[in-house]
Amino acid sequence: MSQSLKTVKGMRDLLPEVARKFRHIETVATDLSQLYGFEEIQTPILEPTALFLRTLGDTSDIVTKEMYRFTDHGGDDLVLRPEGTAGVARAFINEGLAQHLPLKLFYHGPMFRRERPQRGRYRQFFQFGVEILGVEKPQADIEVIACGYRILKSLGVLGTVTLHLNTIGDSASRNAFKEKLVAYLSDKKDQLSKESVERLEKNPLRILDSKDAGDKAVLTGAPKLKDSLTEEAQLFFNNVVEGLGILEIPYVIDERLVRGLDYYGHTVFEFTTTALGAQSAILAGGRYDGLISDLGGPKTSGVGWAFGVDRIVELLPELPVAKKPIAIIPMGPEAETMALKLAEDLRSNGLSIELGFSGNLAKRMKRADKLGASHAVILGSDEIAKQVAMVKFLKLGTQEEVPIRDLVARLSHSSTKEPS
Numbered sequence: 071m072s073q074s075l076k077t078v079k080g081m082r083d084l085l086p087e088v089a090r091k092f093r094h095i096e097t098v099a100t101d102l103s104q105l106y107g108f109e110e111i112q113t114p115i116l117e118p119t120a121l122f123l124r125t126l127g128d129t130s131d132i133v134t135k136e137m138y139r140f141t142d143h144g145g146d147d148l149v150l151r152p153e154g155t156a157g158v159a160r161a162f163i164n165e166g167l168a169q170h171l172p173l174k175l176f177y178h179g180p181m182f183r184r185e186r187p188q189r190g191r192y193r194q195f196f197q198f199g200v201e202i203l204g205v206e207k208p209q210a211d212i213e214v215i216a217c218g219y220r221i222l223k224s225l226g227v228l229g230t231v232t233l234h235l236n237t238i239g240d241s242a243s244r245n246a247f248k249e250k251l252v253a254y255l256s257d258k259k260d261q262l263s264k265e266s267v268e269r270l271e272k273n274p275l276r277i278l279d280s281k282d283a284g285d286k287a288v289l290t291g292a293p294k295l296k297d298s299l300t301e302e303a304q305l306f307f308n309n310v311v312e313g314l315g316i317l318e319i320p321y322v323i324d325e326r327l328v329r330g331l332d333y334y335g336h337t338v339f340e341f342t343t344t345a346l347g348a349q350s351a352i353l354a355g356g357r358y359d360g361l362i363s364d365l366g367g368p369k370t371s372g373v374g375w376a377f378g379v380d381r382i383v384e385l386l387p388e389l390p391v392a393k394k395p396i397a398i399i400p401m402g403p404e405a406e407t408m409a410l411k412l413a414e415d416l417r418s419n420g421l422s423i424e425l426g427f428s429g430n431l432a433k434r435m436k437r438a439d440k441l442g443a444s445h446a447v448i449l450g451s452d453e454i455a456k457q458v459a460m461v462k463f464l465k466l467g468t469q470e471e472v473p474i475r476d477l478v479a480r481l482s483h484s485s486t487k488e489p490s
């Protein structure tokens with residue numbers, strides 16, 4: 071294949087077996103988030119570059135190196151969205167949704183980040199996310215976490231998963247902490263990784279989640295964020311923790327968890343798995359009370375999360391087999407015409423029908439078998455002359471002549487219940 075027709079690096083085709091799992095995950099997540107009162111929002115995949123420059127942070131990995139950014143033919147500076155929260159905030163402002171607060175929204179779709187591809191990390195990946203806008207109270211944090219927990223539980227993926235929880239406080243808490251952290255780390259620069267030395271000036275909080283062994287060693291003696299929390303911030307977090315306790319949602323407090331996007335304050339959380347190597351975060355989020363006002367909108371609280379569908383697919387247990395089809399096998403032109411009509415009648419009754427048109431009878435039967443068909447309905451000239459069809463019950467290995475006029479009723483009944 072010529073170079074230009076290969077799949078773009080880090081992007082992939084989702085073939086039917088995987089696409090079926092994606093669909094299942096999105097269906098379960100959609101149904102459950104609707105139980106929690108979330109409604110769907112769809113925002114464009116292309117957004118103005120300024121949206122992400124103003125929300126994710128100048129020093130975030132996404133902004134510094136991962137955006138698919140380009141200028142279109144009209145000269146507009148655009149980005150393929152790397153995440154969904156900023157787009158929801160923009161829609162909230164543009165569409166004048168402030169009068170409808172509080173709002174509970176869910177979304178799903180492709181996101182794009184030019185990261186180094188590896189297992190569980192793609193350059194086009196899919197997120198499902200929820201956001202609650204306009205609720206200042208910790209009850210909203212508890213509710214979104216409970217919703218995420220329930221989705222993961224329903225999908226059967228909690229086995230290897232832990233909820234990591236932290237608070238990064240309000241801005242007063244963070245400013246006080248940053249000062250102490252910078253003071254502590256400044257005379258240990260020589261022991262820090264190059265990346266952390268850079269962050270010391272630009273975004274010292276992010277040093278806390280460094281994976282570098284040297285950084286980790288230095289951080290063991292560092293001041294703790296929890297000791298700089300204002301009283302309000304501590305109280306807010308206590309309420310979140312208490313709510314999770316009441317709902318019996320297990321968590322661990324992870325003082326190093328700060329998240330890689332700048333818009334967070336107060337609660338941050340990540341559900342991580344031990345089953346996916348380095349790409350351990352499967353669902354992550356937090357509170358972002360400053361995001362909408364930073365974009366020029368009215369001061370509005372927000373809290374939410376997004377999960378990576380591509381990662382959850384890897385953890386998903388085998389799905390139950392899809393409904394088995396019925397194979398209709400017409401032999402000869404007259405039967406073919408009849409089969410088209412019969413197939414439509416059966417489909418109107420909710421049955422899944424496969425029409426086998428090519429090859430000899432043996433080949434068509436083989437294909438029916440491969441599709442896992444429950445029945446094969448053979449229509450040949452002998453059968454048509456007698457106004458019957460030969461129905462083979464493939465699992466039982468039995469067969470039965472059924473009058474054509476009774477076929478719909480007989481198959482509708484026996485596709486749920488085979489004769490014993």
Ligand code: HAM
Nearest residue numbers: 153155191192195351352353354355356374375376378
């Ligand atoms: P995030 O942590 O950047 O947060 O991404 C959320 C989830 O998306 C991750 O935990 C992971 O499962 C998945 N993900 C991220 N990057 C990739 C990738 N390259 N390949 C596969 N999966 C990936 C956000 O995006 C926030 N907008 C979440 C949020 C919503 N916060 C508040 N509301």
